[in-house]
Amino acid sequence: MQVRVQQDAFDAGAELxxxxxxxxxxxxxxxxxxxxxxxxxxxxxxxxxxxPGMTERAxxxxxxxxxxxxxxxxxxxxxRFGALTPGAxxxxxxxxxxxxxxxFAAADFLMDYxxxxxxxxxKEVTLSGADWVAAKDADEAALKRW
Amino acid sequence: MNVMYFAWVRERxxxxxxxxxxxxxxxxxxxxxxxxREDRYAAAFxxxxxxxxxxxxxxxxFDAPLAGVREVAFFPPMTGG
Numbered sequence: 049m050q051v052r053v054q055q056d057a058f059d060a061g062a063e064l065x066x067x068x069x070x071x072x073x074x075x076x077x078x079x080x081x082x083x084x085x086x087x088x089x090x091x092x093x094x095x096x097x098x099x100p101g102m103t104e105r106a107x108x109x110x111x112x113x114x115x116x117x118x119x120x121x122x123x124x125x126x127x128r129f130g131a132l133t134p135g136a137x138x139x140x141x142x143x144x145x146x147x148x149x150x151x152f153a154a155a156d157f158l159m160d161y162x163x164x165x166x167x168x169x170x171k172e173v174t175l176s177g178a179d180w181v182a183a184k185d186a187d188e189a190a191l192k193r194w
Numbered sequence: 195m196n197v198m199y200f201a202w203v204r205e206r207x208x209x210x211x212x213x214x215x216x217x218x219x220x221x222x223x224x225x226x227x228x229x230x231r232e233d234r235y236a237a238a239f240x241x242x243x244x245x246x247x248x249x250x251x252x253x254x255x256f257d258a259p260l261a262g263v264r265e266v267a268f269f270p271p272m273t274g275g
Binding site for chain 2: 082099101102105127138159162163164166169170181182187188
């Protein structure tokens with residue numbers, strides 16, 4: 049299990065190529081990459097704040113929960129903080145398992161929990177000002193699926 | 195204890211963290227103490243339902259006890275991912 053919280057960019061392709069690559073007993077790798085989205089065309093950057101210390105603990109705890117629920121060969125979570133420009137990767141998760149059902153479910157679970165239980169906050173900075181991104185009720189409701 | 199603020203809570207209060215000596219028995223009592231201090235705290239804690247709290251880096255409720263606690267953090271609902 050790997051958890052990385054970092055300001056630096058990462059190469060999702062390279063991360064994925066190296067992920068669980070030494071294992072010959074897994075048949076499925078699922079990954080998700082979150083990207084800074086500029087829907088209105090005025091986003092200068094996305095400022096991501098986090099709670100150093102708690103962030104690493106919370107993500108590790110979420111990853112451990114996933115490993116308890118599903119038979120996973122490996123889990124990778126990378127989450128960035130700082131000022132990120134549109135199109136830049138924010139975070140990625142990857143899960144490896146013998147079969148795809150476990151890998152998909154675990155990745156979905158990880159994303160739902162990272163969204164609402166990992167201490168990150170996003171602020172959209174545009175030419176006309178800056179606004180904190182509000183958590184959505186749907187994100188909290190998504191946790192009830194599990 | 196160390197009291198930390200994140201996102202718009204930090205902006206409203208105007209600082210990221212501070213050391214507070216308190217007799218508050220619970221998080222809610224600590225909030226009441228802060229609110230009574232200055233308007234900027236009252237503004238940050240105006241709607242407690244819009245806030246979350248972590249006690250020693252674990253999510254907690256506002257009725258959580260503070261005995262032996264070293265760090266309390268206040269922040270809006272998280273938006274990771």
